Amino acid sequence: MAVCIAVIAKENYPLYIRSVPTQGELKFHYTVHTSLDVVEEKISGVGKALADQRELYLGLLYPTEDYKVYGYVTNSKVKFVIVVDSSNTSLRDNEIRSMFRKLHNSFTDVMCNPFYNPGDPIQSKAFDSIVSTMMVQAC
Amino acid sequence: MESLTLSDVEQKYYSELFLSCDVDNTKKVASNGKVLDLFRAAQLSNEVVHQITELCGATRLGHFGRSQFYIALKLIALAQSGLALRVESLNSVRDLPLPRFVMGKNEQETRHAVMFADTENQGSYFPRHPGRVQAKKVSAHEMIQPCVPTVDPQPDTTSPVVSPHQSPPTSPHAWRKHKRQASGGNVDRQPSVPGVVWPPFREAQPGPVTGDGMWSAHSPPPVQESWVSFTDTPPSSTLPMHPPSAQPESTTVRTVPSAMTTNEIQRQISGYDDPWKITDEQRQYYINQFKTIQADLTGLIPGSAAKEFFTKSKLPILELSHIWELSDFDKDGALTLDEFCAAFHLVVARKNGYDLPEKLPESLMPKLIDLDDSAGVPEPAPEVGFSASPVEVTPNKSPSMPSLNQNWSELNQSNEQWETFSERSSSSQTLTQFDSNIAPADPDTAIVHPVPIRMTPSKIHMQEMELKRTGSDHTHPTSPLMAKPPELSDETKLAATIKFPGTTVGDGYSSSDSFTSDQEPISSAVNRQRSHSGTSPEGLKVVAPPPPPPRPHASHSRSSSLDMNRNFAAVPAGPQQPGVVAFPPAVPPRPLPTQTSVPHGHRSVEGDGLPAHTSTSPHQMPEQPNFADFSQFQAFAVDQPADDGENASDSGQAERCAETTGTMKTAKNDVQSEERNATTVNSTKVSTPLAPPPKPVRRRLKSEDELRPDVEDLPQKSNIIATVLATQPSIPRSIGKDKKAIQASIRRNKETNTVLARLNSELQQQLKDLLEERISLEVQLEQLRPFSHL
Numbered sequence: 010m011a012v013c014i015a016v017i018a019k020e021n022y023p024l025y026i027r028s029v030p031t032q033g034e035l036k037f038h039y040t041v042h043t044s045l046d047v048v049e050e051k052i053s054g055v056g057k058a059l060a061d062q063r064e065l066y067l068g069l070l071y072p073t074e075d076y077k078v079y080g081y082v083t084n085s086k087v088k089f090v091i092v093v094d095s096s097n098t099s100l101r102d103n104e105i106r107s108m109f110r111k112l113h114n115s116f117t118d119v120m121c122n123p124f125y126n127p128g129d130p131i132q133s134k135a136f137d138s139i140v141s142t143m144m145v146q147a148c
Numbered sequence: 149m150e151s152l153t154l155s156d157v158e159q160k161y162y163s164e165l166f167l168s169c170d171v172d173n174t175k176k177v178a179s180n181g182k183v184l185d186l187f188r189a190a191q192l193s194n195e196v197v198h199q200i201t202e203l204c205g206a207t208r209l210g211h212f213g214r215s216q217f218y219i220a221l222k223l224i225a226l227a228q229s230g231l232a233l234r235v236e237s238l239n240s241v242r243d244l245p246l247p248r249f250v251m252g253k254n255e256q257e258t259r260h261a262v263m264f265a266d267t268e269n270q271g272s273y274f275p276r277h278p279g280r281v282q283a284k285k286v287s288a289h290e291m292i293q294p295c296v297p298t299v300d301p302q303p304d305t306t307s308p309v310v311s312p313h314q315s316p317p318t319s320p321h322a323w324r325k326h327k328r329q330a331s332g333g334n335v336d337r338q339p340s341v342p343g344v345v346w347p348p349f350r351e352a353q354p355g356p357v358t359g360d361g362m363w364s365a366h367s368p369p370p371v372q373e374s375w376v377s378f379t380d381t382p383p384s385s386t387l388p389m390h391p392p393s394a395q396p397e398s399t400t401v402r403t404v405p406s407a408m409t410t411n412e413i414q415r416q417i418s419g420y421d422d423p424w425k426i427t428d429e430q431r432q433y434y435i436n437q438f439k440t441i442q443a444d445l446t447g448l449i450p451g452s453a454a455k456e457f458f459t460k461s462k463l464p465i466l467e468l469s470h471i472w473e474l475s476d477f478d479k480d481g482a483l484t485l486d487e488f489c490a491a492f493h494l495v496v497a498r499k500n501g502y503d504l505p506e507k508l509p510e511s512l513m514p515k516l517i518d519l520d521d522s523a524g525v526p527e528p529a530p531e532v533g534f535s536a537s538p539v540e541v542t543p544n545k546s547p548s549m550p551s552l553n554q555n556w557s558e559l560n561q562s563n564e565q566w567e568t569f570s571e572r573s574s575s576s577q578t579l580t581q582f583d584s585n586i587a588p589a590d591p592d593t594a595i596v597h598p599v600p601i602r603m604t605p606s607k608i609h610m611q612e613m614e615l616k617r618t619g620s621d622h623t624h625p626t627s628p629l630m631a632k633p634p635e636l637s638d639e640t641k642l643a644a645t646i647k648f649p650g651t652t653v654g655d656g657y658s659s660s661d662s663f664t665s666d667q668e669p670i671s672s673a674v675n676r677q678r679s680h681s682g683t684s685p686e687g688l689k690v691v692a693p694p695p696p697p698p699r700p701h702a703s704h705s706r707s708s709s710l711d712m713n714r715n716f717a718a719v720p721a722g723p724q725q726p727g728v729v730a731f732p733p734a735v736p737p738r739p740l741p742t743q744t745s746v747p748h749g750h751r752s753v754e755g756d757g758l759p760a761h762t763s764t765s766p767h768q769m770p771e772q773p774n775f776a777d778f779s780q781f782q783a784f785a786v787d788q789p790a791d792d793g794e795n796a797s798d799s800g801q802a803e804r805c806a807e808t809t810g811t812m813k814t815a816k817n818d819v820q821s822e823e824r825n826a827t828t829v830n831s832t833k834v835s836t837p838l839a840p841p842p843k844p845v846r847r848r849l850k851s852e853d854e855l856r857p858d859v860e861d862l863p864q865k866s867n868i869i870a871t872v873l874a875t876q877p878s879i880p881r882s883i884g885k886d887k888k889a890i891q892a893s894i895r896r897n898k899e900t901n902t903v904l905a906r907l908n909s910e911l912q913q914q915l916k917d918l919l920e921e922r923i924s925l926e927v928q929l930e931q932l933r934p935f936s937h938l
Contacts, residue, residue, distance in 0.1 A: 117479075
């Protein structure tokens with residue numbers, strides 16, 4: 010279960026960010042922002058290979074003592090970042106991948122909506138609900 | 149805890165709230181979750197909520213007892229009215245308005261789409277349309293919109309706490325439930341919605357239309373007992389547009405509720421038609437609108453066009469986006485007719501103030517819409533993992549709609565299933581596995597060449613039998629096919645070949661089985677051959693299509709037997725391996741067609757298709773080395789008083805037939821000798837009845853005539869036929885008139901049929917073997933060729 014989920018646009022501004030407000034959102038915002046550097050680094054690192062071969066799932070970006078940050082980037086350079094609690098050891102890589110997949114699918118649905126202008130903050134309820142299911146359930 | 153004094157109204161209100169929170173029905177404790185939801189619905193900040201919780205003592209207790217609950221509610225009222233939260237103020241403040249809760253506290257279940265009408269929306273209507281009466285069915289547990297009735301200028305009837313609209317419209321997505329006033333009176337208000345709905349898109353408004361439809365839509369999911377808030381809408385409730393129907397509905401509604409328990413109400417609500425249902429009129433309108441955008445009713449409206457269209461409705465983009473999300477069921481970025489209707493319907497509803505549902509109402513779901521109307525375009529069949537709609541539920545209007553809705557929503561959200569599917573499909577692992585499974589061509593494997601073989605059951609049985617007898621076979625590595633002339637002289641071999649078809653056919657014919665069993669002396673050879681043919685891969689089915697199974701010459705009295713006889717006679721004796729080789733293609737089928745044609749030709753009692761015989765027999769001759777089997781028949785024939793002379797003549801015929809085939813010549817003599825031998829042998833052995841005596845003779849006679857021109861008849865076959873003919877004593881034609889004789893002849897014919905069928909199958913098998921040999925030889929040739937160049 011994620012503690013924070015963020016969607017960052019191609020230009021590196023956030024489209025959507027949601028966190029479980031246990032420890033204050035600012036911290037997560039900051040974390041996500043810093044993770045972008047790591048994402049960029051990973052993206053450019055595979056530059057020699059063709060973009061097709063680049064995996065969308067970036068894996069663990071970096072861990073801190075409190076939590077781990079996972080990244081995922083789409084072909085259109087939209088980045089998904091998931092922050093999970095470090096104490097939540099049961100989360101396997103596959104689960105993270107599936108979470109990203111769900112995110113990606115929901116994001117695609119949002120994009121398909123003609124009323125959504127790319128670059129707008131995501132206000133879709135469906136997307137929200139998907140994200141909620143993935144977040145740590147809090148009161 | 150300080151004692152709490154509540155006014156009557158408060159008391160009532162709080163008790164209702166408590167009951168609604170009292171999910172566990174303990175009557176004492178309100179579950180935390182619900183209470184928290186409720187408090188949140190009070191639109192207070194979290195810290196205030198925490199404070200309240202603390203104050204009322206729930207944090208101490210860990211749960212909300214009734215008193216704590218009441219205290220909390222009072223505190224909420226305090227907070228909402230802006231007063232400081234202090235315990236002392238609980239009792240001090242008088243005239244405290246009842247705490248207001250937005251979104252009904254029972255929202256724990258994810259909103260069901262049906263809940264719409266927001267009290268404030270309703271409230272907004274009411275002032276606007278005073279004349280309207282909204283029938284409401286309220287249960288005691290319903291949430292009361294806690295505001296003093298005074299606020300409501302409406303012509304509310306009895307209920308004291310009516311209230312609906314007090315606060316200014318909250319967010320469109322706030323839902324308020326109406327609660328039936330404790331008094332049980334119904335507030336009948338004509339839903340005004342309809343009138344508002346259509347003007348933007350349509351002309352005159354018929355007038356107050358029942359919003360009952362909508363109201364019932366707002367009824368909380370049946371799950372939630374306490375939420376009955378809405379009037380039951382009579383089954384016909386649909387979106388306004390049917391004022392006439394509305395009236396009676398409302399009236400009926402009035403009478404209903406008081407007597408009803410919440411459960412009943414719930415049931416009623418769920419049983420009624422979904423208020424989101426599209427009426428025919430509406431649907432027609434939608435369809436017309438659809439046509440303006442997209443002429444083809446089965447086509448799709450692209451997202452951009454839809455966006456433009458719906459933007460005209462002047463709804464905020466956010467809401468339009470939400471509507472899109474709801475209505476684009478298959479998430480393909482385009483709207484089918486159903487989706488378009490659903491979207492349109494939602495827009496209309498929204499314009500009339502109804503809140504958008506969280507989930508698409510069942511009646512708006514694409515496939516359900518199909519039920520409604522002709523215009524429905526069936527959703528594509530569910531293809532999991534693809535963009536198509538998630539489920540193709542069979543349209544059913546049954547009250548199981550709620551379940552459908554839930555299923556849909558579940559499915560809709562179970563995207564992961566789709567994801568996994570897509571992933572799976574992308575991986576070609578399964579495909580590669582399949583590829584690897586393709587075994588290299590193995591001529592010995594039956595699988596390799598799946599050339600269709602028409603295997604008669606008898607044939608299959610024959611093969612099975614062969615396989616069983618593989619033991620002794622190997623002395624003849626190659627089937628009689630390979631034996632060729634040198635082996636023709638081998639009587640046993642001939643017999644074996646003869647037997648072969650017999651056994652193959654034996655399956656279906658008990659007589660043939662018995663027949664084969666009689667062939668003791670021949671059996672060894674037969675076994676050998678049979679086993680050999682069994683070993684030869686059935687996979688050798690490359691070349692010619694399998695011959696059609698022998699057609700039973702049913703109901704052919706003498707004619708069939710005559711045919712058979714002729715065929716037998718036509719079959720050259722001895723396995724003409726080379727001969728067979730010479731005529732591999734299309735050989736097998738001929739005997740059968742000829743045989744069949746023959747009987748046809750011989751419908752007449754005297755069966756004359758002599759010319760036909762000639763045509764058939766030649767075909768048969770060369771093809772089936774198994775014709776040797778016919779020697780069995782000959783043996784039978786011999787049994788009959790038919791003289792050997794006849795047999796000889798038959799064999800002579802066969803011989804002649806063989807003569808025509810050059811390759812047969814060598815076999816001729818052998819065939820003849822074999823025939824004779826076979827006949828003699830057979831005659832000694834076979835005592836029966838294969839065919840009634842007269843028949844074979846007749847055939848023989850005829851075959852004699854016909855066999856001459858035979859070109860390809862295998863000597864075996866002629867032998868066999870001759871044998872068969874021999875077995876049948878000449879039948880004076882007069883006999884045919886005798887019923888018994890006819891029956892006997894029928895029997896004989898059948899037996900001959902059986903034998904012939906067996907023979908055919910054996911021959912076919914031999915042919916196969918032969919072909920296989922040929923193929924192997926060719927392969928060898930190919931292998932040798934390169935070396936020749938060296």
